[in-house]
Amino acid sequence: MNAPARLDAQVNGDCAPVLRERGQREVFCGLTGIIWLHRRMQDAFFLVVGSRTCAHLLQSAAGVMIFAEPRFATAIMEERDLAGLADANQELDRIVAQLIARRPDIRTLFLVGSCPSEVIKLDLAKAAQRLGEAYAGSVRVLNYSGSGIETTFTQGEDACLAALVPVMPALPADAPTNLVVVGTLPDIVEDQFRRIFADLGITHVGSLPERVVADLPGIGPNTLYLLAQPFLGDTGQALDRRGARRIEALFPFGVEGTSDWFHAAAAAFGIPTSHVDAVLAPYRARGELALLRHRDRLAGRTIFFMPDSQLEVPLARFLSRELGMVLTEVGTPYLHAGHLARELAALPPGVQLSEGQDVDRQLDRVRALRPDLTVCGLGLANPLESEGLSTKWAIELVFSPIHGFDQAGDLAELFARPMRRRDVLRV
Amino acid sequence: MQLAVWTYEGPPHVGAMRVATAMEGVHYLLHAPQGDTYADLLFTMIERRGKRPPVTYTTFQARDLGKDTSELFQTAAMDVVARFKPDAMIVGASCTAELIQDDPAGLVERMALPLPVIPLELPSYQRKEHWGAAETFYQIVRTLADKSRRPSEQASRRPLVNLLGPTALGFRHRDDVAEITGLLGRLGIDVNVTAPLGATVADIERLGEADFNILLYPETGDLAAQYLERTFRQPVVRTVPIGVGATNEFVREVAALAGIDPAPLLAQEESRLSWWSRSIDSTYLTGKRVFIFGDGTHAVAAARIAHEELGFKVVGLGCYNREYAREVREAAKRYDVEPLITDDHLAVESAIEAAQPELVLGTQMERHIAKRFAIPCAVISAPVHVQDFPARYSPQMGFEGANVIFDSWVHPLVMGLEEHLLTMFRDDFEFHDGAGASHLGPGHAAPAEQPVAAAVEAEASGWTDEAALELKKIPFFVRGKARRNTELFAAERGIATIELATLYEAKAHYAR
Ligand code: SF4
Numbered sequence: 001m002n003a004p005a006r007l008d009a010q011v012n013g014d015c016a017p018v019l020r021e022r023g024q025r026e027v028f029c030g031l032t033g034i035i036w037l038h039r040r041m042q043d044a045f046f047l048v049v050g051s052r053t054c055a056h057l058l059q060s061a062a063g064v065m066i067f068a069e070p071r072f073a074t075a076i077m078e079e080r081d082l083a084g085l086a087d088a089n090q091e092l093d094r095i096v097a098q099l100i101a102r103r104p105d106i107r108t109l110f111l112v113g114s115c116p117s118e119v120i121k122l123d124l125a126k127a128a129q130r131l132g133e134a135y136a137g138s139v140r141v142l143n144y145s146g147s148g149i150e151t152t153f154t155q156g157e158d159a160c161l162a163a164l165v166p167v168m169p170a171l172p173a174d175a176p177t178n179l180v181v182v183g184t185l186p187d188i189v190e191d192q193f194r195r196i197f198a199d200l201g202i203t204h205v206g207s208l209p210e211r212v213v214a215d216l217p218g219i220g221p222n223t224l225y226l227l228a229q230p231f232l233g234d235t236g237q238a239l240d241r242r243g244a245r246r247i248e249a250l251f252p253f254g255v256e257g258t259s260d261w262f263h264a265a266a267a268a269f270g271i272p273t274s275h276v277d278a279v280l281a282p283y284r285a286r287g288e289l290a291l292l293r294h295r296d297r298l299a300g301r302t303i304f305f306m307p308d309s310q311l312e313v314p315l316a317r318f319l320s321r322e323l324g325m326v327l328t329e330v331g332t333p334y335l336h337a338g339h340l341a342r343e344l345a346a347l348p349p350g351v352q353l354s355e356g357q358d359v360d361r362q363l364d365r366v367r368a369l370r371p372d373l374t375v376c377g378l379g380l381a382n383p384l385e386s387e388g389l390s391t392k393w394a395i396e397l398v399f400s401p402i403h404g405f406d407q408a409g410d411l412a413e414l415f416a417r418p419m420r421r422r423d424v425l426r427v
Numbered sequence: 428m429q430l431a432v433w434t435y436e437g438p439p440h441v442g443a444m445r446v447a448t449a450m451e452g453v454h455y456l457l458h459a460p461q462g463d464t465y466a467d468l469l470f471t472m473i474e475r476r477g478k479r480p481p482v483t484y485t486t487f488q489a490r491d492l493g494k495d496t497s498e499l500f501q502t503a504a505m506d507v508v509a510r511f512k513p514d515a516m517i518v519g520a521s522c523t524a525e526l527i528q529d530d531p532a533g534l535v536e537r538m539a540l541p542l543p544v545i546p547l548e549l550p551s552y553q554r555k556e557h558w559g560a561a562e563t564f565y566q567i568v569r570t571l572a573d574k575s576r577r578p579s580e581q582a583s584r585r586p587l588v589n590l591l592g593p594t595a596l597g598f599r600h601r602d603d604v605a606e607i608t609g610l611l612g613r614l615g616i617d618v619n620v621t622a623p624l625g626a627t628v629a630d631i632e633r634l635g636e637a638d639f640n641i642l643l644y645p646e647t648g649d650l651a652a653q654y655l656e657r658t659f660r661q662p663v664v665r666t667v668p669i670g671v672g673a674t675n676e677f678v679r680e681v682a683a684l685a686g687i688d689p690a691p692l693l694a695q696e697e698s699r700l701s702w703w704s705r706s707i708d709s710t711y712l713t714g715k716r717v718f719i720f721g722d723g724t725h726a727v728a729a730a731r732i733a734h735e736e737l738g739f740k741v742v743g744l745g746c747y748n749r750e751y752a753r754e755v756r757e758a759a760k761r762y763d764v765e766p767l768i769t770d771d772h773l774a775v776e777s778a779i780e781a782a783q784p785e786l787v788l789g790t791q792m793e794r795h796i797a798k799r800f801a802i803p804c805a806v807i808s809a810p811v812h813v814q815d816f817p818a819r820y821s822p823q824m825g826f827e828g829a830n831v832i833f834d835s836w837v838h839p840l841v842m843g844l845e846e847h848l849l850t851m852f853r854d855d856f857e858f859h860d861g862a863g864a865s866h867l868g869p870g871h872a873a874p875a876e877q878p879v880a881a882a883v884e885a886e887a888s889g890w891t892d893e894a895a896l897e898l899k900k901i902p903f904f905v906r907g908k909a910r911r912n913t914e915l916f917a918a919e920r921g922i923a924t925i926e927l928a929t930l931y932e933a934k935a936h937y938a939r
Contacts, residue, residue: 024503025486029462049428051522051551056437057465075428079552082526091428098430115460115523118489148462149489149523360510379467379479386477 018335023358026377027308027333028395029148030156031112032061036399037160038071040184043107043212046072047099048146049092049124050114061378061395071106073099077116088122089130096131096141106139108213110160113145140167140213152333154231154309154398157184161208164216165238168208171220178204179265180217180244182236183229186401187211193252193404199279200266208235219244224268226261228252228403230343231310233336250342252403253311253411254318255287260342283405290409291322294416299324301372301419304365307331307357308377308394315375315397315411317346323412327351328371331362373415390418433792435747435770435810439549439559440521441466442647446563447517448480448595449623453567454513458500458524458531461486473813474596483507487524497529504535508542514628515571516540517563519547543628545570555770557646557722557748560594564623565650571628574658576635586616586685588664589637589655592648593624598725598809600624602822603643607668610825611641614678614692616685622651635659639684643667643824645724646748668824669728670832671698671736698829704737712837718743718784720767720775720793721808723751725823727758729788729807732832734762743767743782745775747790772796783907786840791815803839889914890925897927912937 031054034046048054055074075095081088092111100106109131111124124143132141144159145151151159161182171178179202181193190207197205206217208225223244227236230251240246249264250257259280266276303325305312312332319325327347331354337344344353354362359380366374366389374384374391381391392415402411440457447455448470457463464484470476485503487496507516518531532546545566549559578587590607593600601624608618619637620630634655639662642652652663662684668677675693682689703709717739719729723746733739745767746755752768759766767778772792779787779796787797787804791812797804806815807823821835822828890898901909909930916933917925 023486023506024464024484025461026464026467027461028465029460031462032465052431052434052436052438052555053440053463053522053551055431055434056441057462059433060437060469061465070432073430073432076431076434077428077552079550081428082552088428095428095430115462116526119492119523119526147489148460149487149492152461360506377464377468378472379464380471382471382475382477383479 019329019352019354021354021356021358021361023356023361025152025333025357026306026359026379027357028061028153028377029057029115030146030151030153030159031057031114031148032153033146033156033160034058034072034112035062036184037157037209040211041108041209041213042071043105043214044071044110045099045103045106045108046110046112047096048072048074048112048114049117049122050074050077050112051116052076054114054116071103082120085120085122088120089127092122092127093131093134100135100139108140108142109135110163111141111143112160113143113147113150115147115149118145118147118149142167152310154229154311155234155334157229158232158234161232161235162238164209164213165219165235165242168216168219168242170242171218171223173221175218175220175222176204177222177224177269178206178217179269180206180208180219180223180225180239182208182225182227182232182239184209185228185403189401189403189407192406196262196279196283197265200262200269200276201271202265202269208239224265226265227339229311230314230336230339231334233334233339236339248342250317250346251314253314254322254408255284255291255405256322257314257318258287258403258405258408259284280405287405287408290406291412293409294412295323297416297419298412300326302326302328302369303415304328304369304371304374305330305332306359306362306366306374306376306380306394307333307354308375309398310334310336311394311397312375313340313343313347313353316351317343318411319415320348320351321346322408323415325415328369329354329362329365331355331357333357373418390422392418431771433772435772435790435792436556437466437469438522438551439554439556439562440519440551441469442556442559442561443517443519443547443549443563444470444480444482445556445560445594445596445647446567446623447482448476449593449625450567451625451627452514453481453628454507454511454516455480455482456500456504456507456516456518456531456535457482457484457521458496458519458529459484459486459521460488460523463521463523469596473811474816475813476595480595481511481513483511485524492527496524496527497534500529500531500534501538504538504540508540513542515543515545515567517545517547517567519549520551522551525551543570555748558750560647561650564592564594564647565654567623568631568634568651569654571631572634572655572658573632574635576633577659578636578638581638584617586687587619587637588616588681588685589619589634589640589661590621591640591642591652591655592644592646593621594644594647595624596809597624597644597647598806598811598815599821599823599828600644602820603824603828605820606822606825606827607641607643610668610674610678610696611681613696614682614685614689615687616681623647635661637661639664641681646722646751667724667728669725669828670732671700671826671829672731673728674698674825674829696826698826698833700736700829700833703830703833709737709837712840713738715739715786715840716742716782716784717786717788718779718782718793719807720745720747720779720787720789722746722748723754725808727751727754730758730762732829733788733836736829737833737836739786742784743778745769745778783905785905786836788836805836805839889917889923891927894925894927894930897930909934 113124128141128143142163144163146156219242221243225244226247247264247268250260252258252261316330329352335355384391401407470480485499535544641664642648655661666677668674678689717733726746730744741762744759747770756766776796788807790808794804821831913933
């Protein structure tokens with residue numbers, strides 16, 4: 001809505017200035033993260049304290065309903081809850097009691113803040129403390145915000161993981177060095193990574209989050225952490241505050257990114273490069289072979305990223321360097337210059353980055369450029385397709401196993417498929 | 428607060444979106460945070476529309492609160508006018524914006540924009556999607572309908588009607604409108620305006636030119652129909668033409684208002700449902716236990732078809748929209764069932780489990796419930812998912828609608844003689860009720876572990892082995908009932924152990 005301000009905040013010498021826009025943002029709020037987080041943490045339940053809109057978002061964004069009773073729900077606020085905070089707190093206690101009675105298997109309860117709960121200043125941190133004391137010994141109660149006024153899509157996971165950091169057990173100063181892999185990964189990818197870490201000789205490896213919240217890894221001055229996702233700014237800060245140190249690396253997308261990620265981890269553990277090369281060689285070969293199939297179709301084709309998941313920068317790096325795609329605009333809701341430093345340096349010179357969004361102006365640019373592929377949200381995909389532009393739904397990138405060597409080919413396939421489809425269709 | 432996992436209706440502003448998206452040249456400016464833009468996907472993904480809904484969200488953030496959210500709103504209003512050049516704009520607040528009290532109505536009024544602007548008050552913490560659609564449509568009609576328009580001289584033209592209520596994202600609205608427009612045309616009646624679906628601002632202006640109104644969807648159109656009745660003295664046809672009987676009544680009612688003789692059309696047109704249902708193959712449909720849940724209008728219509736036109740037995744009837752509870756209660760009385768008025772899908776699930784129907788007619792929620800219980804199911808009402816927006820023509824209304832209903836309700840069931848064979852030879856290792864109907868794919872087979880039967884078989888304590896074995900030979904969809912009846916029969920007579928004979932004595936007792 002406002003004129004795009006061209007700031008000369010160079011992120012690094014090679015990139016064009018970052019286009020910062022403020023206007024209508026066509027992105028999900030952080031509540032959406034619950035859809036994958038609740039499957040990951042099997043002893044946790046997510047209770048959104050919000051409105052009918054929040055409940056409707058969760059069921060619509062999930063696309064298909066997860067009909068085995070999901071481990072999330074919404075406490076929908078009604079007229080009388082707005083009258084006074086005392087009553088709202090009482091109501092919340094009642095709802096939580098009802099929930100825990102129905103799901104006695106729950107060990108961790110997340111109270112998730114929404115726009116309405118934040119606007120009326122319902123203090124969920126206090127509520128979590130109160131309820132945590134009430135259910136001490138049986139249910140741990142944590143809170144975070146997934147609201148659309150505070151968080152964008154994947155930032156919901158960031159807020160959730162940041163809320164878990166304080167409850168990670170403390171490790172003493174003389175504990176052996178341990179590694180924490182941060183960010184939700186599909187089980188299959190996590191297992192692959194654990195095998196590779198073991199082959200490398202890194203044995204103390206934990207995950208944030210773990211499949212069961214009760215198994216959270218310990219943290220102390222000898223803890224190193226490795227981000228598996230690029231959207232974990234607050235979680236990183238929380239880990240830093242507890243004395244852990246981040247291992248700087250590319251994100252594990254594609255063969256190059258995954259190799260760099262493991263190399264960086266191994267280097268931090270003092271493992272010789274030659275050993276790492278030897279361990280990774282067969283994985284790299286497999287990954288490269290899988291990519292080969294897709295390179296023909298993707299090389300030289302243009303791609304435009306609408307801001308969505310914050311995965312945009314690392315994925316753009318992968319597509320341009322390993323598959324030869326031509327980046328037009330790489331939009332991201334939020335550019336975390338620190339965590340993305342290596343990624344940004346690896347982008348080809350002159351790439352147009354954009355942060356924030358004014359969706360109508362951005363669509364004007366898409367229509368002017370007519371890229372071969374546009375990565376965008378679910379609300380925009382069919383309208384662009386009907387204008388003859390191929391699209392890739394961004395949300396699939398968050399819901400599919402795309403990290404690591406053995407998924408590099410699948411990741412490329414996600415981008416190749418819409419184009420292949422356009423090529424085969426004769427209707 | 429209300430604990431909810433899935434909801435039947437979205438918030439009221441989603442109802443407003445359904446109206447704006449249905450219309451041409453109307454833009455909706457919604458004061459809302461970014462996450463609320465998810466609602467676009469309902470239209471672009473679920474309904475597969477090739478255009479973005481005409482909605483601009485202000486997407487204010489926490490840092491805007493308390494300083495410039497109202498400025499944001501005004502800038503957005505100016506941008507909408509400049510970029511989309513709509514013929515009219517509706518403005519309102521989502522649940523969050525309602526709390527920050529920016530007063531969108533006052534803000535746009537002060538801007539004196541060069542087009543009609545219709546402010547909406549949709550209380551998000553009290554009302555829901557259908558009401559939001561109805562209220563939005565009413566406000567649009569109230570503001571834009573030209574009060575000076577009246578029907579022209581009758582002598583020189585065919586009777587003229589408005590079709591009210593169809594929206595975007597409605598269950599089969601696209602095809603219902605086509606079907607009813609065609610039916611009216613053959614009857615000698617023209618459609619003046621269909622609204623909101625496909626209507627322009629100019630169309631709304633000339634609503635007053637129709638002789639009377641036809642209310643196709645009361646949930647979304649009744650407030651506007653009442654207003655037009657008061658303001659233009661246009662009578663309203665409220666019979667919803669779903670099913671053969673209702674369509675016949677609809678035709679007679681419409682013809683009476685138009686001064687036309689319906690007999691020729693009714694003699695000529697008939698739904699195939701009538702013969703298909705009377706034909707001998709359909710005998711096996713008699714008394715099939717059916718559970719019905721949906722919006723009030725569709726649920727009541729489905730119950731009548733089930734009862735009168737297919738010979739089913741209605742064993743459950745309910746709706747999720749309280750606004751139509753009265754109609755559903757009345758209908759439930761007719762079929763002698765307890766009405767279920769709730770928007771808690773878990774309550775619906777328990778009711779279905781308890782009723783043990785052989786067919787569930789419901790929304791996408793009931794489809795999931797039925798799938799878990801391995802009960803055949805057909806969808807009759809919103810909310811629906813992408814597969815319920817078929818590519819082919821498939822109305823629910825009119826004579827063709829009745830044909831579609833016959834097919835889509837009967838198809839999931841096991842066919843006549845096949846059902847007998849399944850019952851006769853229950854121990855065949857390939858051909859049993861777990862294998863499902865032969866015309867359906869493997870996905871339709873009853874799973875080995877299905878809650879209804881599992882609950883029944885959990886522990887047949889107090890049964891002899893022989894009697895328990897016999898119980899298993901009863902088809903799974905009536906097994907629970909047989910067991911309950913037998914146990915009740917035994918308890919009433921102080922029979923401690925249920926033997927084979929007890930089972931058949933109870934059967935004879937309850938058959939009377
Ligand atoms: S943007 Fe805010 S109000 Fe909307 S769904 Fe997300 S948390 Fe709820």
